Amino acid sequence: MKQESEDKLNRVLEALENPSSFTKKELEELFSDEDCLNSARDILRAREVLARQNMKAPDVEKEWNKFKNRNKRNSVVSVIAGLAAACILLLFILNFPARQDKGLKVFESLNVSQNIEQDTVNGIVSVVVPRGMQKELSLPDGTIVKLNADSRLAYDITQFGKTERKVILEGEGLFDVSKDSLHMFVVQSGGLETCVLGTVFNVRNYNTEKMKITLLSGSLKVVSSSEEESIYIKPGEQAVLINDNELCSVKVSQTDNISSWSEGAFYFDNQTLSEILCEIGRWYNVNVIFEDKNSMNSCLHFKALRSESLGSIVDLLNSVSKKTITLKEKTLFVGK
Amino acid sequence: MGIFHIHKKEDWLSKEQFETIYKTYYHRLYYYSFQIIKEEETSKDIINDVFEKIWSQRNKLSEDTLSSYLYMIVRNKCIDYLRHKNVEQQYAELYDIIVSDDSEDYELYEDRLLLIEKIIAGLGEPTKSIFTKCYFDNKKYVEVAQEYGISSSGVKKHIMKVLGLIRKECGIRK
Numbered sequence: 230m231k232q233e234s235e236d237k238l239n240r241v242l243e244a245l246e247n248p249s250s251f252t253k254k255e256l257e258e259l260f261s262d263e264d265c266l267n268s269a270r271d272i273l274r275a276r277e278v279l280a281r282q283n284m285k286a287p288d289v290e291k292e293w294n295k296f297k298n299r300n301k302r303n304s305v306v307s308v309i310a311g312l313a314a315a316c317i318l319l320l321f322i323l324n325f326p327a328r329q330d331k332g333l334k335v336f337e338s339l340n341v342s343q344n345i346e347q348d349t350v351n352g353i354v355s356v357v358v359p360r361g362m363q364k365e366l367s368l369p370d371g372t373i374v375k376l377n378a379d380s381r382l383a384y385d386i387t388q389f390g391k392t393e394r395k396v397i398l399e400g401e402g403l404f405d406v407s408k409d410s411l412h413m414f415v416v417q418s419g420g421l422e423t424c425v426l427g428t429v430f431n432v433r434n435y436n437t438e439k440m441k442i443t444l445l446s447g448s449l450k451v452v453s454s455s456e457e458e459s460i461y462i463k464p465g466e467q468a469v470l471i472n473d474n475e476l477c478s479v480k481v482s483q484t485d486n487i488s489s490w491s492e493g494a495f496y497f498d499n500q501t502l503s504e505i506l507c508e509i510g511r512w513y514n515v516n517v518i519f520e521d522k523n524s525m526n527s528c529l530h531f532k533a534l535r536s537e538s539l540g541s542i543v544d545l546l547n548s549v550s551k552k553t554i555t556l557k558e559k560t561l562f563v564g565k
Numbered sequence: 566m567g568i569f570h571i572h573k574k575e576d577w578l579s580k581e582q583f584e585t586i587y588k589t590y591y592h593r594l595y596y597y598s599f600q601i602i603k604e605e606e607t608s609k610d611i612i613n614d615v616f617e618k619i620w621s622q623r624n625k626l627s628e629d630t631l632s633s634y635l636y637m638i639v640r641n642k643c644i645d646y647l648r649h650k651n652v653e654q655q656y657a658e659l660y661d662i663i664v665s666d667d668s669e670d671y672e673l674y675e676d677r678l679l680l681i682e683k684i685i686a687g688l689g690e691p692t693k694s695i696f697t698k699c700y701f702d703n704k705k706y707v708e709v710a711q712e713y714g715i716s717s718s719g720v721k722k723h724i725m726k727v728l729g730l731i732r733k734e735c736g737i738r739k
Contacts, residue, residue, distance in 0.1 A: 238728065242721050246699075246706060248659035260662050269663040271681070271731045272700060272724075273600040278682045279701035280599035287609060289591045293584065296613045344650050365604065367702050369712075493606055536610070 234264065241265045245272060295536060335503055335525065336437065336510035336517035338559050355383040358400070360514040363491070370394055370407045372414065375491040377401035379435070379511050401433040403491045406447075421470060425449045431487050437507045440470040443487045451476060490535075495542075497531045502550065505531055506561060513539045516560040524552045524563050578623040586631070587616055593671075594639050601643035601660050603703065611642045632671050640664050677735060684730050695723045 240259055244251055251259070260266045345364050346357040358364045358376045365375045366382075370390055376382055380400025389395065390412055398418040406414045408427030416423040418434045421442070428447025434440040442451055444462050451468040452459040458476050462468050467481045481487065482498070489496035495512075497505045503525035506517040512535060519525050533545050543556050553564040578586075591612060598608040615638045619626065626634065644664070647657035685693065691713055698709045699720065706717045713720070 235725070238725055239718075239721060242706070242724060244659060249655040251655075251659075253658050256659055256662055266663060268728050268732075270665055271728060271735075273664060274678060275681050275685065275696070275727070275731070276700045277596050277600050278678055278685060279697055280603075281596045281678075282682070282685075283697075283701060284596070284599065284605065286592065287595050287605075289588055292591060292609055292613065293587060296587070296616060363606065367704075369704065369708050371702070 237262065237265055238268060241268050245269060295534065332518040332520040332562070333522045333525075334516060334518050336507045336515075338510070338514045338516045341514070349386065352385055352387040353383055354386050355381065357381045361512055368394070368396070370409060370412070370414075372407045373405040375403040377403075377433075377490050398432055398434065400435060401431070401490070403429070403431045403488050405429045419470065420453055421468075421476075422452045423449060423468075424452060435507075435511070437511075438504060442468040443481060443484065445484050445488060493535045495531065495533045495535060497529060499528050499530055501526050501528055502552065502563065505529060505546075506554075506563070509539075509542060510561065513542075514559075515539065515556075517563070518560055519563045521563075521565040524565070527551065578620075578626070583620060583623070586619075590632075590635055593675075594635060597636060598639055598643050600664060601640070602646060607646065608643075611639065611646065614642060615639050636671065680734055681731055684727070684734055688727065688730075692723045692726060695720055696727050699724060 237259075244256060244259060248256065260269065339360070342357075342359050343361070344359065345362055346355075347366075348355060356364065356366060356376065358378060358380050360379045363375060363377050365373065367373050368384070368389070369386065372394070374382060374396075377400060380398070380402060382396055382398050382402060384394075384396040390409075393413045393415050394409070395415040395417065398416050402416070404414075404416065406425055406427050406429070410426050414425050414427070416432055418432050419440045421440065423430065423432060423442050425447060428449055429445040430447070430449055431443045431445065432440075433442070442449075442462070444464050444466055446464050448461065448463065450459055450461050453476060460468060460476050460478055462478050465481055465484055466478050467487075468476060468478050470476060486496040486498050495505075495508065497508075503517075503519070509515075510517045527550075529546075529550055531546065531549060533542055537545075539556060543554055543561070546554050555562050555564070594612050594615065595608055598611060602608060602611075615635065618638060619631075619635065640660075644657050644660050647653040647660065685696070688696065695709055695713065698704045698712070699706060706720045710717045710720045
């Protein structure tokens with residue numbers, strides 16, 4: 230009797246971890262058993278309890294303000310559901326590149342997936358975050374990684390932690406590395422490897438700009454892949470890759486804006502209009518065209534929430550920018 | 566234009582009452598959503614979607630059923646979210662079957678969560694860490710087993726021990 234209930238529980242635990250190894254019918258059958266159902270529910274309740282204990286409490290006032298000012302279009306679920314329509318619209322626009330010839334296109338929208346894809350093939354775990362989304366994940370060593378929009382992270386789970394803890398990154402990630410003085414944590418991105426034992430840092434490697442690694446706490450070493458160059462940086466410093474293989478460190482006046490993306494905000498402190506609009510283009514997946522390329526380098530201080538609709542972001546930008554920015558279909562035009 | 570522009574005077578739910586409901590339930594619903602998904606930003610968006618729906622349907626709602634209705638839409642929206650993410654569809658099916666959707670009494674529900682909290686706090690090591698790694702960090706049993714140098718079924722024994730304690734403390738009631 231005891232053995233029988235243990236077998237049942239075993240199946241419940243299996244189903245919780247890997248439901249895809251069960252058919253829908255098998256799941257229904259398993260959980261038609263009252264004991265099985267209640268055990269599974271208790272585990273989920275325990276998960277809720279653990280979240281209450283371990284997750285940062287949301288700022289209800291902030292969410293309430295967001296809610297009051299919200300437009301219907303911000304909802305995640307409806308954005309995902311609206312994907313098909315958006316793709317068709319995008320195809321339509323791509324086939325009629327009417328007024329895009331004028332001006333300089335600095336960022337291009339893509340016809341890409343709207344799902345976060347996460348899978349393991351032959352021991353390689355990979356996570357792909359599309360434009361307009363971000364994702365927090367924990368690695369087997371307890372390290373927390375937040376991935377920004379349009380980013381990919383991969384690692385070999387069979388090798389991870391054996392001699393070192395190595396991951397490969399494209400795009401932008403904020404790493405809060407678990408302390409383990411025996412196993413170096415290594416982020417390989419572009420031509421650089423960032424090596425640490427336990428610390429918080431941000432790696433930003435988008436093809437629209439120079440690669441930057443910013444240290445928020447702890448200490449860190451950056452090595453170029455050819456191992457010809459390496460530098461150590463201190464908290465508040467940034468390693469920048471210039472001319473493809475020249476590494477230098479610069480002081481960052483504020484580190485707040487480096488990680489603000491991970492808290493759902495755009496934060497630009499005296500950055501060029503071109504950098505700002507590329508980042509906005511990446512989040513909303515829209516083209517960016519400068520009708521006059523001299524406007525690209527005008528600098529702005531700009532702050533907004535990523536949950537805003539693109540329309541209200543454009544309105545906000547226009548209230549601080551001297552250049553007029555207009556949104557037409559899937560393109561942001563910057564006037565002369 | 567904000568979300569309240571359609572507000573009319575004769576609604577049973579004034580904007581002020583609605584704000585109170587929002588602030589009372591926000592935390593509870595937010596953490597409840599972690600039974601199903603574990604993405605902070607998504608949860609926040611979903612909770613706001615739910616309140617938007619509640620506001621738009623305020624004329625049809627009654628005060629007595631509001632609480633269970635809130636939990637029910639959070640549950641459904643979270644599952645719906647998983648369903649639209651290709652890789653997690655089977656989780657959507659699973660949660661659709663097991664996440665409770667009957668109109669439970671949410672005061673009793675809070676009591677049960679408190680009991681579970683007490684049981685988890687009182688667990689010895691390594692049971693407590695193993696349980697947390699499996700269900701909070703969402704690690705695979707195999708991964709956790711490796712970490713502790715035990716077998717997967719060893720990991721499951723630790724989990725069953727916790728389940729046994731919860732069942733014993735809470736009785737067999739739902």
